[in-house]
Amino acid sequence: MIRHIVLLTWTDDATDEQKAAVAKHLGELPAVIPQLRRYDLGSDLGLAAAGNSDFAIVAEFDSVADYEVYRDHPQHHAVINEHIVPIKAGRAAIQFEF
Amino acid sequence: MIRHIVLLTWTDDATDEQKAAVAKHLGELPAVIPQLRRYDLGSDLGLAAAGNSDFAIVAEFDSVADYEVYRDHPQHHAVINEHIVPIKAGRAAIQFEF
Numbered sequence: 306m307i308r309h310i311v312l313l314t315w316t317d318d319a320t321d322e323q324k325a326a327v328a329k330h331l332g333e334l335p336a337v338i339p340q341l342r343r344y345d346l347g348s349d350l351g352l353a354a355a356g357n358s359d360f361a362i363v364a365e366f367d368s369v370a371d372y373e374v375y376r377d378h379p380q381h382h383a384v385i386n387e388h389i390v391p392i393k394a395g396r397a398a399i400q401f402e403f
Numbered sequence: 404m405i406r407h408i409v410l411l412t413w414t415d416d417a418t419d420e421q422k423a424a425v426a427k428h429l430g431e432l433p434a435v436i437p438q439l440r441r442y443d444l445g446s447d448l449g450l451a452a453a454g455n456s457d458f459a460i461v462a463e464f465d466s467v468a469d470y471e472v473y474r475d476h477p478q479h480h481a482v483i484n485e486h487i488v489p490i491k492a493g494r495a496a497i498q499f500e501f
Binding site for chain 1: 405406408410443445446447448450451454455456457458459461467470471493494495496497498499500501
């Protein structure tokens with residue numbers, strides 16, 4: 306299987322409402338993208354003194370082709386453009402087999 | 404449960420042998436840290452044109468206390484200091500509930 310991980314850091318002026326909207330709208334994607342075998346979203350617990358990312362997206366797929374359906378899905382792009390980009394300060398990502 | 408994710412980027416001059424040593428020595432930790440409920444390691448598949456991290460560590464624990472056992476374990480620190488630090492160019496991390 307393929308695991309796709311994105312770790313996001315928010316801008317200092319991002320509001321709780323904006324952060325909550327990201328989780329809400331991403332959380333709607335499994336209903337429209339059945340290729341998502343598993344989809345975990347989570348905010349940093351604050352255990353590290355500094356340097357952690359703020360929000361994690363962990364998506365699992367049966368194949369690279371299924372990952373690409375998610376990557377390119379218009380509703381996914383809408384969430385990125387409308388909710389993530391306006392408060393994004395940093396991003397790390399990877400896709401790997403597990 | 405708690406998921407701990409680290410995404411690492413390697414230096415340009417990191418060798419395949421050095422990268423393989425990271426995976427090998429991290430892979431020995433579940434045998435000595437039973438608090439690790441699940442431990443997935445993986446190298447980037449190269450699907451993104453640019454900007455991806457190179458290596459993922461995804462660890463799952465029953466509790467924050469169990470995560471802290473892993474975080475502070477001397478054999479874990481030995482792998483970090485001997486194998487990861489010498490080839491580390493970047494790091495993103497998060498801990499979240501799932």
